[in-house]
Amino acid sequence: MENPRMLDLVIIGGGPSGINVGISAERAGLDYVILEKGVIANSLFHFPVNMTFFSTSLKLEIQNTPFISHRDKPTRAEALEYYRRLVGSFKLNIRLYEEVQKMDTLDSGYRIATKKTTYAARNVVVATGFYDTPRLMNIPGEDLPKxxxxxxxxxxxxxxxxxxxxxxxxxxxxxxxxxxxxxxxxxxxxxxxxxxxxxxxxxxxxxxxxxxxxxxxxxxxxxxxxxxxxxxxxxxxxxxxxxxxxxxxMTGYEPNYQLFERLGLAIAEDESCKPLFNPETLETTLPGVYMAGVACAGRQTSKLFIENTRDHGDIIVEGITQQRQLA
CATH class of the missing domain: 3.50.50.60 (FAD/NAD(P)-binding domain)
Structure with missing residues (x-):
C-alpha cells in the first residue's frame, strides 16, 4: 500500500470543537482533514429531540459566524442546522463515518488509521468531546435492551x-x-x-x-x-x-478514554483524569498533538463548554503555523 501524503493537520472529531479548529485551519491555508466517527456534530445529534440549550445562541457562536435561532436559547434542531451550515459555508474537508482506530508515530508526524483508510499528518488535534461516551453504572443488567x-x-x-x-x-x-x-x-x-x-x-x-x-x-x-x-x-x-x-x-458522560489510550495520550493521575497538555498552547506530551474543546476537562465535564473553548482553534492553528515558519 502506498504511503498517504503528509497533511499539515488531522482533526479527530467533527463536533463544534472540531469544526472550530477546521475553520481556523481553512483560514490559515493548512492542508487538513476532519475525521468524524458519525454524523456532523454527532454528540449533539444524540441530544434529546426536544432539547433547548441552557446557553444563548450568541454564546454558542464560533468563528464570528452568527447563530440564528427563533428564541434566545436555541433548540437541538437549530444547533444541528448551524453546524451543517458552518461545514458548508467554509467548505470544510470533513470525512464522516471514519472512526479513528489507532495512531502511530512517524519520523515527521503521525499515521492515523480509520476503519476506511490511513492518513499521515505533521499535527493532530483531538476534539472528541465527551457526550458520545456514557458513564456506566457497571451493574448486572445494564446491557439489557430496555x-x-x-x-x-x-x-x-x-x-x-x-x-x-x-x-x-x-x-x-x-x-x-x-x-x-x-x-x-x-x-x-x-x-x-x-x-x-x-x-x-x-x-x-x-x-x-x-x-x-x-x-x-x-x-x-x-x-x-x-x-x-x-x-x-x-x-x-x-x-x-x-x-x-x-x-x-442519565448518569453523565465522559471522554472516550479508550480512544485516548489508542492514541497514546497521557492522562492525569487524579480524579479529573484530564489529558496532560500545555494550557497555553494546548499541546499534549506528544509533540504536535493537541487537545481542543470540552475533552480538555477530562471527567470534570461541568468545567468547559462550547462558549469558553471557542479560542482553541485559533490557539492551535497559530502554534502550528509558527512551527512551520521556524522549520
Whole structure:
C-alpha cells in the first residue's frame, strides 16, 4: 500500500470543537482533514429531540459566524442546522463515518488509521468531546435492551414504568417529559436532593412533581440490578424491587478514554483524569498533538463548554503555523 501524503493537520472529531479548529485551519491555508466517527456534530445529534440549550445562541457562536435561532436559547434542531451550515459555508474537508482506530508515530508526524483508510499528518488535534461516551453504572443488567443511556423522545415511554437514574439536567428533563406524556416515572437519586446546577426553570418543576407524588423519587439510593421486568434499588431502608419496563440511565458522560489510550495520550493521575497538555498552547506530551474543546476537562465535564473553548482553534492553528515558519 502506498504511503498517504503528509497533511499539515488531522482533526479527530467533527463536533463544534472540531469544526472550530477546521475553520481556523481553512483560514490559515493548512492542508487538513476532519475525521468524524458519525454524523456532523454527532454528540449533539444524540441530544434529546426536544432539547433547548441552557446557553444563548450568541454564546454558542464560533468563528464570528452568527447563530440564528427563533428564541434566545436555541433548540437541538437549530444547533444541528448551524453546524451543517458552518461545514458548508467554509467548505470544510470533513470525512464522516471514519472512526479513528489507532495512531502511530512517524519520523515527521503521525499515521492515523480509520476503519476506511490511513492518513499521515505533521499535527493532530483531538476534539472528541465527551457526550458520545456514557458513564456506566457497571451493574448486572445494564446491557439489557430496555436500558438507555441517551434520552430521545418521550413518545416511546407512554404508559410504561420508567426508572430515571440521576438528578442532573438530563435526568430531570427526561423525568418531566415522560411523566407529562403518560409514563409512570420513578427516580433513583444518589444524593439527598435535586442538583443545584439543574436549569432554573426545571428545578422547581421537578421538585414540585416529587413533592406532590406525581413522580416517585428515592433519595440516597443506588440502582443495584436491572432485570427484564424489574429493577433492584438500594435505599437507606434496604433493597427494594420495583416492576419496570425501561431504565433511563442519565448518569453523565465522559471522554472516550479508550480512544485516548489508542492514541497514546497521557492522562492525569487524579480524579479529573484530564489529558496532560500545555494550557497555553494546548499541546499534549506528544509533540504536535493537541487537545481542543470540552475533552480538555477530562471527567470534570461541568468545567468547559462550547462558549469558553471557542479560542482553541485559533490557539492551535497559530502554534502550528509558527512551527512551520521556524522549520
Amino acid at each position: 436500558v438507555r443511556h441517551y434520552y430521545d423522545d418521550p413518545h416511546v415511554y407512554i404508559g410504561q414504568r420508567v426508572l430515571v437514574v440521576g438528578a442532573a439536567n438530563s435526568a430531570c428533563d427526561a423525568a418531566l417529559e415522560c411523566y407529562r406524556k403518560g409514563a409512570e416515572v420513578t427516580m433513583a437519586i444518589r444524593g439527598g436532593e435535586i442538583y443545584d446546577r439543574v436549569k432554573y426553570w426545571i428545578k422547581p418543576d421537578i421538585e414540585n412533581r416529587i413533592k406532590e407524588g406525581s413522580i416517585k423519587a428515592y433519595f440516597h439510593t443506588t440502582t443495584d440490578e436491572i432485570r427484564p421486568d424489574e429493577v433492584v434499588l438500594g435505599t437507606p431502608d434496604g433493597q427494594i424491587t420495583l416492576p419496570n419496563d425501561f431504565v433511563l440511565a
